[in-house]
Amino acid sequence: MPRPPTAITTRTWMNAHVRVLNATYEDFDLVPAARAVVLLVEDLALTLVEHSPRFVVRSQHVAIPLPRTIQLFEYVHTPPRPTIDDDTRASFAGVLARDHYRCAYCGVAGATTVDHVYPRSRGGNNSWSNLVACCLTCNNAKSDQTPEESGMPLLWVPRTPRTDRKRQHTIWRELTPHL
Numbered sequence: 001m002p003r004p005p006t007a008i009t010t011r012t013w014m015n016a017h018v019r020v021l022n023a024t025y026e027d028f029d030l031v032p033a034a035r036a037v038v039l040l041v042e043d044l045a046l047t048l049v050e051h052s053p054r055f056v057v058r059s060q061h062v063a064i065p066l067p068r069t070i071q072l073f074e075y076v077h078t079p080p081r082p083t084i085d086d087d088t089r090a091s092f093a094g095v096l097a098r099d100h101y102r103c104a105y106c107g108v109a110g111a112t113t114v115d116h117v118y119p120r121s122r123g124g125n126n127s128w129s130n131l132v133a134c135c136l137t138c139n140n141a142k143s144d145q146t147p148e149e150s151g152m153p154l155l156w157v158p159r160t161p162r163t164d165r166k167r168q169h170t171i172w173r174e175l176t177p178h179l
């Protein structure tokens with residue numbers, strides 16, 4: 001339930017809810033603040049937006065600003081698609097996030113485009129293994145050639161984002177306590 005931006009106290013912070021985004025920035029869930037804090041403490045998510053007004057959750061070992069929105073570090077599959085294979089369509093944002101916004105051809109940081117390794121104009125698909133983050137310069141230089149043809153070898157092999165079962169399990173436990 002959306003709440004008015006009233007000041008949070010040590011008694012009320014647990015009543016707050018936190019928006020959870022998947023690693024691909026897609027909206028994933030709304031969870032009680034305590035569960036969001038666990039995800040942060042377990043290093044499974046990062047804070048995108050802090051709660052306003054600011055409130056720091058303190059325990060014996062941690063002091064964490066209460067978030068309003070957090071993002072999972074790893075892609076968590078939604079229930080209708082329990083597995084993801086290499087043929088699954090990858091999202092633009094997902095590919096950039098997977099490659100940490102680094103160009104797969106020259107390694108420069110801040111890549112803003114996604115390149116089809118095997119050109120789309122020649123039948124290349126939108127799978128995780130055929131898409132890489134790419135800077136505008138390299139994207140233009142490569143055009144509709146393969147890496148071999150353009151003389152621009154990939155710096156790494158693009159793969160479907162790996163998921164660590166234990167981490168996924170922990171995330172699911174915090175997101176869906178009723179399961």
Ligand SMILES: [Zn+2]
Nearest residue numbers: 103106135138
């Ligand atoms: Zn580049």
